Amino acid sequence: MAPLSTVLIVDDEVRSQEALRRTLEEEFEVFAVSGAEEAHGVLEQEAVHVILCDQRMPGTSGVSFLKQVRERYPDTVRLIISGYTETEDIIAGINDAGIYQYLTKPWHPEALLLNVRAAARLYRLQQENQQASLEIRTAEPVLRKRVEAKREALRNLYHFERLIRGEGSPLHSVCEMARRIAPYDISVLITGESGTGKELLARAIHYGSSRADRVFVIENCGALSDTLLESELFGHKRGAFTGAYENRVGLFEQADGGSIFLDEIGETSPAFQVKLLRVLQDGEIRPLGSSRSRHVDVRVISATNRDLEADVKQGRFREDLYYRLTTFSLHIPPLRSRAMDIPVLAHHLLREAVYALEKPVQGFAEEALQAMMRYPWPGNVRELRNEIVRMLALSVRPYLDVELMSQHVLNASLEEDLTPRESDMAGGMLKDRMDALEKRVLRETLNRHRWNKSRAALELGLSRVGLRAKLLRHELGKESPKDKK
Template sequence: MTHHATVLVIDDEVRSLETLRRVLADEFEVIGARSTGEAEAVLAGEMVQVILCDQRMPGETGVAFLKRVRDQWPDTVRMIISGYTDSEDIIAGINEAGIYQYVTKPWHPDALLASVRDAAALFRLQKEAGGAAAETKPSPQALAAAVEGRRRAERGRYEFDRIVHAPSSPVEGVIALARRATLYDISVLITGESGTGKELLARAIHYGSARGDKPFVVENCGALPDELLESELFGCKKGAFTGAYQDRVGLFEVADGGTIFLDEIGETSPSFQVKLLRVLQEGEIRPLGAQRPRKVDVRVVAATNRDLLGEVDAGRFRRDLYYRLAAFPVHLPALKDRPMDIPPVAARLLDDVNRTFHRRVSGFAPETLAAFAAHRWPGNVRELANEIQRMVALSDRDGPLGPELLSDVVRPAAPPVIDGEGGGGLLRERVEALERALIEASLRRTGGNISRSADELGLSRVGLRAKMERYDLGRGGADAD
């Protein structure tokens, strides 16, 4: 039987606590606590490896609680979660409380899960190295092998082949382009709307490259004020600012030899951009308060949902930094521009939800898939994931999810149910109704442009025209190339 590390999650908000529990439950034994008092009772009776504590707690801050934990249960790996408004308090206590990582809100489930995996691995390696008897302590080679095994598993989890898409999807071209980026040590800029999977693509580039056996480090540049962002990325010396009680290693140094992923790079201030440019130009960092710079060998993959060239023209983003970051630009199209991906992506998301919720929902009714195809998905894959989670939570059976479970945002786009029962009719009739709805949705999106709709649907122009005639669609519409 595989032993799962125990994670203690502390949050006074029930909804947040349950969300964190769902994200972590597949890989860890998760114990929830709604107060620091409850958490202390858990720690007194349970062996806990990782603590994930919210900063804003009734009666006591997360940092203050973790300071006490450090004294009584020093072996635990302590993590704090909060928004940027609490950053000064957290900076002041991050070293004193021995906090391993500061997780900022809003957090992404994949990134949070990866951080907790790292924390659990750190606990295990520390115990192997420091807690074993002298004659049974693992050798440096054994520790290196353990780290390598974990990284090998990470590489398998984030291969290009695991990026879900249809054979006719424009994502095929994106992946082919990104694969080329793995062959050369070059900065990559990934653009695209929020929720399109930019971090997933960045991880695939890293693990597919020669740096794949080195660290992959993530920082959300839009979530932190300048001083904290500089400390996180470049490090700091003891006394560099209020709360800097000891030297701190920055993420660029942690990522030495590997890759750093700078998400939301378009949100950074001009003053920070100057400092980042120097790092890229000189290949060295200067921790806050340090007299001398330090050389680092790090590949930078940046991402943004902004039109960065437009930001350059508007004077909000440095042109020289843009061209340093965008040596190899890659654009991820929005979900609305690749509707052929919706069925396979939805199927993968449903598998994930089934594992998280311990359910066995078998799929989607044709009418539901048609509604998915007709919706614009401004939140992209993240919005689709939320919709599927909600539908599974509302469903009392494990059969296909029907259109009656759709949210009001998505339901107006749903085509009418094929018959009065919502589940009858010959298979051929149901498939034809779905095909007609998909074609109608595509023609609406493209303004009747047959060439673009044919590309979206993976059909030839002649094939699409034949189906339009069969279903009596599109008369009088545009036919531009």
């Protein structure tokens, strides 16, 4: 259990002193004295975190006493409490005495507790900050090595091969084009549906450029209002708007020398687009509430799942900003149009899930992979990852089979197979046409029973051995190790 924060009460009125003590002593270790001389004695003997001092005391004022405390014990958090008549004197001395909070009489117990808790928390943060600064100074050589090692690891992690793809995938040409333009400081717009890997491609471009040793920052432009987005990107000065309690450095300034990834750029309002265009044109940002602009050197990579060309024609997106963002554009095709990527992606995502859930399996049954390749995956890679994590969580065998898949995935993946196609039934030998129909019936029945072969065999009037023979003949559900008995 952490030690209690210590509070020193300095008040010459006995009743007031006791009231303050009773309010605070359940949460804090409290010392109470009647004047400045006694208070100095306590400060010499005890590690005091917070001082709560009355303004009116014999011999000296609270402000004068706290000025002395600030010089000798600068880390102590100082609060002063007084009636309304001394307000001007206290305000005049607040800066010199370093007073954290001014409380007025009569005070409310809950309000007093809140202020003293905040003061104690500030003291702890100051101590942690000093400790961290000391550790950083003493460990600076080690930290530099670690930073370099981290940068190298990031370069190795976010390269173009990180976008997993199979043989003949359309992603090959996308990655090759991205690799060729990565070294040049030109803006890039990445388009594609949600979940296709636009952020991964943006990271690969950054870490494949001369800016790889500098920072890469991300902002989702569709998640914030104009004011908050402007504050996040360009920063703000204290008091610039309601809730701006301190200065904030924006992401453009943080990314100076590096790259910024603006996701969902198509969701920004026309008013914000004007401000962003000015930054891209001039290379300068002006924090909210500031009268001075600051130059920044940032490469902008943006992304959207919208058709920005259509939005430009409809007047929803500024044409001049569109051309600023699209010196080069790349399109990532959806997963449904690159089924050849699904097996390698599935195995990669399974390895990640096995590591995250600490639940090892050996892989997928063949029929599960075939079902995945037939499903359109409207949520793209993100949906595929979720499905694999779900299957792994439910699994009790070494291989993930179709019985673990979500029903809607199975239904959609086999929808084409449930109704015989005219092309299959219109020509060919009778045996071939009957085989095609039998294969579809088998698959539909297994799907309805979530690939429980015993139930499917019972419905079809077959033995389990007979069903297995038909499945092998039609190359349905190639046996996984759990079926080999």
